[in-house]
Amino acid sequence: MIQQEFNTRIFRTQDQWDSGFTYRLEKLTGGGITLYSTPTFTQWEEKGVKNPGVLAIDECGLIYYIETGTCKLYRYNPEIKSKEHIPCISGCGGEPGKVETTKRILFDKYTMWVLDAGNERISGRIQAFSRENFQIRYIIDDLENPVDIGLDESGYIYVIEKDDLGSHIFTYDTNGQRIEKVFDESCLKDPLALAVCTDKSIYVIDMEMKKFVRLTDGKCSEPFGDLSKIRPANLVIDRNGNIFILDDTGSIYQFDPDGGCQGKINIPDSSDTITGIAVDSKGNLYASGNKGIAIFVTQKKYTREQGFYYSKTLDSGIEECQWHRLALDAEIPQKSILEIYFYSSDNINIKNEIDELIRNDKKTIQEKASILDEKFHWIGPEKYISSEEIILNDEKNKTAQKTKETNTGLNDKKLTWVGSKKNPRNILFRGKGGRYLWLKIVISTFDENVRPIIREMKVFYPRISYLRYLPAIYQEDPSSREFLDRFLSIFETMSNDLETEISELFKYFDPDTTPENFLSWLASWMNMALEEGWKEEKKREFIRRASFLYKFKGTPSGIEKLIEIYTGKKPLIVENWKTGKPLVLDGKSSFILGMNSLLLQTPVRGFRLGYDSILGRVALREVVQLPEDPFLPIAHSFTVVLDLSNEEFEEYGDGLSRILNDEKPAHTSFNLRIANEMSLGSGIYVGINTRVGGYKPIYLEQRINGKPVRDSTDNTIGYGVLTGGEEQGSRIERRSRLGYDIELI
Template structure:
């Protein structure tokens, strides 16, 4: 029995449905989620906590640094769940005359930031200290700040937020590019206003933002944008400064990203008075409330599309500092670290929250689609869906209607239409958006508010979130279509989550389908695929007419027989697609070993799927060369080219592009398999198994003339050494040396060395570059063991990344040092490691200055920058 069917299974097809509160992705369709994550499951970092915390910093490796009130710094490793006190302590202030005093007072530190190599600590006395993470000693110390309130780090800069002095005014904040400690610079007078200062190496600094009114806190996001929380005359406000605006002359705050009138809760309109700020991503914000602020003690996240704040009910205490961590393994939102009013550190897990449907107020979504059978009066038979429930509390509900009426809802504006097409977007708004790179209604509607705000600020056209929310809503209204389908005679499918269901009384050319996805706060069902089969036919038609005389009995019998029909139809479809199981490019990964057995391929579990497919595709060509050097090299290079070999990222020097050009992964893969170079002028010296020896076979001698068939990417694997005959050499990852290749060596000591390595005339070596990791090297060893001919004895040698500068022959005059060793080919320069009882000082370990600063007698002073415990 054969059926025609229509359906949807790609994001492009799902996008053609009329949608409300729906997220479309490669996975399918689901209830949309909020762009700003919420936070759940708060937990203490350590219990009990032996210190009072002030601030938290998290580096790119998810290592957490906690700054204590007494100046100590603690390190928390989430993978080990351990808190360790570091050997670096904030130091006391000096006396007014500049000399050290034995009983100097200590100002409490106020903030900490972490980069890859340094920690930065600011204190209330106006000082900032940079501390080496390697030696835990002071790199440098700078002062001159009036009242630091925070320090943050991005991937390219470190910023200090200076609140200035009481009675600050903007009149004396006009100087640009001022240096901290310079009396003529902006913000250094007794009445200085708040400012943002960028720190550089050695403590040099530059004012990048001036004229801040009572700054409270500063935060950065992954894009390098800086958000500053201020208390203005009208109330709290957040100002956004993209990296482009911080790279030149000092700037002043423009229109706030979040204005004072937006600091209200969405549900009740209560006032939000924040004490600390964190930027999750692209100006999406989370704020905390201090102990002296009115209202509820909790965290609030800023909902850009609502231009209001929403409570995060999982955390019910006051906050003094916030810091996000690193994104999760799936690229999701990072966790949040909070220092509460009792100076305890908490971690909250990030969670994507489902977006409420504006029409229903629930966590649900609606899709409406129309399918055309191209024939009037078609009887629609059956629908199937691939559903991932996601949670026991979620559902997918289906309604359908069949009709011969060609009516469709009114079309909205085209996504490519100009911005002015939408009502409510005037010429001034459109010009601002074009300056930010947004030119069409579709681009505007699909851009997140925070991202758009950052783009506008970078173009010099700062706009508040409320204005952006209005523009986005106008764009979506213009693109929205009228999905009022009440004129259709809808029928409900009684069962929920219908993966396979018959359609009753569905006659007409067009089948309308309405899917309702019902989720909850943190879960949503996913629909990956939808199909509708036609025309209506079932196994009932094979039975005598007597079984169809009674309509009620016939309806039951048809549904009963449909159970078998569905199974057999699916089996028939699978049989119809059986040819894909013999196609290396289309066979499911689970069946690759089965197909490989047909062709007698030998690949163990360490081979990735891509390598297995290539091996199966070229098994006939490889089998012809089985037991030869060409076949062995081709198989090894095929494996390395499709296993993510580290050589794909190795830098390469050629005559055409000079030093430091980095080959692409596609180039590297091609080189690994074919042994050829894209540049016919590219040359590379030969490689030897040991320093002090050479062999023409190391770059490949002539072996055979059959080029063999190309692979799926057009690469030739039948003759992996064809490029050598053309006078070209690539950065190959594997070489082969046979005993006969030693005839070209004219140095008896070197020939003796290689003869000892090869062992016998039937021996050979497969040489692997140092860039290949140990796991792949072990796989290559297994390939050599299983693929070598019966009359030969071979082994794989993984070259090590070091060079021995030994001379050539003793009678050389002058002696030749480093004879036939090539930097970057069979040796690389690496940092020396010192291991007790294993390393020899002066040979494989050495004493050197690891840090430019932070050494005793350089910029570290006992009892000032460091202390001995």
């Protein structure tokens, strides 16, 4: 059998997997599906941390928190276990620089926002502080009852407010100016908290419905999720879309982006109530309580809840098509289960209905999955269990289901694995087929330390068996025909895989498609030695650029490109002979010794033999020296300047030395300098370890409640604004108030 006799539908890239939808599964970068990770507790930060409340983490991993009781803002560095008081928030109260009931702290690169929900005496407001000096930039206090705020990656602030007319969502830019954006607010009944996902979708907890509401491009989704069993107090969303909810009992629950509960987060040694939660840019979770701050790291443990994948409609274009087999590239570790279901039909009305359901943005993933499970009489499951220690009590899965065929051509016979049980690769579709096919995959694990992964899936069709090569007598009896067809499919699968491997042999000679374990072998063809510790993509990049690198081998541009591929940073290569122009005193020179040039200054005590001059060490020669003779020490050397941190230099240092020794011309020497370790002065290189930063504009305008007053005359230069010269200082006049914006020190 030749490979061209089969058609295939492939699920490999992220776009191909996105054609279907997942429920409680995470999509891998580059393609594939796996279980969601759950935060793993690592440590309590207790040293110097007292009664932390609302907290936030900046891009450097520093923890900012409001101390309960004192209402003071502190910054804590978990690396060196130190904290410092940030005086921009100095206590409890309604004055600028003070808070009463802090609800949320947010950061971007330049600004810190603090939401003070207020109380019966003090109205809620949002204070914005500059991160450069933590001075107040502006205050938004035109909101009657701000409930919560969120920040998207573009720097827009979203505020939920409740008033007598209902609930509203307002948008502000980083300068505190309100932006007109239209939101469908009809779905907001009793909003409690909001968070903004990386795709700019806004998630809201609604207490009246006890569900989530998602707003995408201003449009509301149908309420989803079930929050009836908990009492939410706050929520945050990490970079992968995982939702974490803090309830008023101090417990933390994890939900997937579709509202499915993944379970309760275990917090060891916690006898106190958790009062605040936050996530950092890496997806790690932080929780504050009377004991201190608990840190949870993701990507170490995985949910025990089942994850589901539903494929799009696969159209063979053949009526009553007998779908052949499903091939998987999967990693199923011990104590994990993989289940496969399928459904086929010739009914185009079912196909159109399912396609419309998958495209329906108003339906949640959970609702779509429920509709499909109710509508389809799935064939299966065929379970792959990676450990014999797992005992299944489901008696229904021990025997084949026996039902009658329906008008749509369904048959409830079980699927059959083809291949090794230790490495599931192929499943043979059985039963009467149809033109359209849908797949359902269920992944689960009994061990939270392991993670089953499906990287690729191929569907082969139509069924073409070795049975057609046998005499007709072997096909007369239906039962014998079915058994023989399945039996021969084992050998057909093995043969087809071998033929596919041979026909795709060219992939082994392409650095982009060759398997990872063949990269070193492919590099040896070009006399390239790859480091074992290099990442896979870096190895492919080296091989891909081999012809270019050999063309410029030994040149500054070749060495520069090689180092850039290896470290990801562009170096500065300085050839030492170019650093200065030599001064040569000879007959052709315009310099005349004693007239316009001086070799040295006479010492105070004069020249003394043995001290300032040594007899016999200097010889006058009649022949003029060659111009390059005085500069031989630097004529064949160069310096490589690279901006690396200490950790990066420890990682790349040895490899850089080997690369430079292999690539430099044999008669040259090099000096490797790390720009990060240089001091001010000659060690500063613009573009290497120095950046020319941006600037912030100065607005000559008056602001009231964060809004500019265009016709104000208080900002005229010379009247309300004073431009200074070299002297820096302040004068106590009309525009300065002692103790407010002027402090005597």
